[in-house]
Amino acid sequence: MSILRYLNSLPVFWFILSIPALLLIRSWTVGESIAMDMLHPTGELSARFMIVAMAISPLIVIFGKRGWTDWLLKRRRSFGLTAFGYAMLHLGFYIIDMEEIEAILAEIDAPGIWTGWLALLLFIPMAITSNNASMRWLKAGWKKLQRLVYPAALLTLAHWLLIHDGVGGALAHFIPLAALQLLRTIIIYNRAKSTSPQPEYSP
Template structure:
């Protein structure tokens, strides 16, 4: 059982479950195209948040076994976030019905923030493999740091596309909180000991 849980294929299957359910509902007519847009976008945001939480959470709590397990799968979570973002785009395009309609919405802030977030996620997804890591070396981390502006744009997209802001804040609040705790921990560690210099 432990071997199955730790397998890469099992983890990818777990990540795919929401997408399979949405696609099945859409193909069988149980879900309208418009109703596939929000869940795919929100699943993408959730996976992005979890992927970005793991590193700073390990910095705050230390090397816990479950965090190390998640750290080994962080890239899969990021790629999963991009895959759901692409599904979000595809269903949005189907719902809009034409390229003219899609281009007509581009100047709207709630729309172009989503496009820009997706554009930033693309190079991260394309380089989330061992070959890219070896080829890019130190540059690989700089590419992956695009996650930060992508997260901000995703939050803005979520805030502006919905009437209520509560859900967006609830989802992103843990990420902000952990970053603040990590910054506070680093700050207190950098402070000199009261006995320093004695």
């Protein structure tokens, strides 16, 4: 196996995706940071990987089949699972920071909190079924299940906006995704319109 092919393999790719998590965990375990310090970076990384995974389909529609879009498509599942992994790490640090279940339950009805919990609950079935066996078992239902990513993304955005004072960071991440999705919708609509049969003119 050549060096380039080795570096491009999925195991190496997974390791690269896990590097930020390893660094954050190390920082916490050696006492350089506390659990509360880990909440923002883990949540932000989860959102970023989710956005990357969601941006791949619009990019393929916009730019067509290219070498780089094919590379992204083959790794879309990895990006999605990585987003879930960082969301679970975010949850873990949140639980450690809160220390007691009573404290967690006391604020669960706050909009900035329940939006995060609901987004995570939507992520769970998508992550569990993100494998070939589930695709074969669920058939057409698999794609419908994976579309839960859209409400999950909206809830993630709401969670981010409500937890932090400023909106700049959240919008800087989600506006490009929204623009890509809008452009994708326009292109698909125009293609369908151009291929639809035109009514015959009768004088």
